[in-house]
Amino acid sequence: MVNHAGGISLITFVVAVAVSIGYYQFVYVPQANAKPQLKEEILEPPESTHVDIVEGSAIPSQVKNFVPAEARGTIEISNRVIWTNKDSVPHTVTSDDGYVDIINGKFDSLANEEGGFVMPGEEFEFVFTKVGEYPYHCEPHPWMKGKVVIVENFA
Numbered sequence: 050m051v052n053h054a055g056g057i058s059l060i061t062f063v064v065a066v067a068v069s070i071g072y073y074q075f076v077y078v079p080q081a082n083a084k085p086q087l088k089e090e091i092l093e094p095p096e097s098t099h100v101d102i103v104e105g106s107a108i109p110s111q112v113k114n115f116v117p118a119e120a121r122g123t124i125e126i127s128n129r130v131i132w133t134n135k136d137s138v139p140h141t142v143t144s145d146d147g148y149v150d151i152i153n154g155k156f157d158s159l160a161n162e163e164g165g166f167v168m169p170g171e172e173f174e175f176v177f178t179k180v181g182e183y184p185y186h187c188e189p190h191p192w193m194k195g196k197v198v199i200v201e202n203f204a
């Protein structure tokens with residue numbers, strides 16, 4: 050009698066553990082790791098904000114490099130920023146404070162899978178999925194400084 054009851058409670062215990070592990074592995078963990086659901090307009094904004102890296106940006110005495118130095122985008126509309134290197138030397142677009150976007154990762158052309166430097170005539174693009182201010186610079190030419198400001202959409 051005692052043994053039989055013990056057997057049932059052991060089975061109950063094993064089942065309960067299996068259910069908890071299953072819940073943790075297949076329900077809790079996937080939910081905890083899932084990226085937040087963001088609106089399509091944030092992930093794929095219909096418009097882009099443009100910044101030029103102008104000719105002569107590598108010259109320390111030249112005041113103009115990232116133009117405009119402060120680029121403004123609106124979330125859900127133009128929170129994708131595209132930098133075009135119109136200079137004759139490679140540059141980078143690198144966050145001052147190591148900002149990591151929850152969807153698009155590190156705000157740094159050097160962290161980009163295509164290789165890092167924005168070569169002459171090429172573009173670098175980054176989609177900011179959150180309203181905020183994002184100061185950045187160029188790694189080899191630290192006097193090149195810019196800022197992206199992504200503002201709320203009041204439309």
Ligand SMILES: [Cu+2]
Nearest residue numbers: 140141187190
């Ligand atoms: Cu540069």
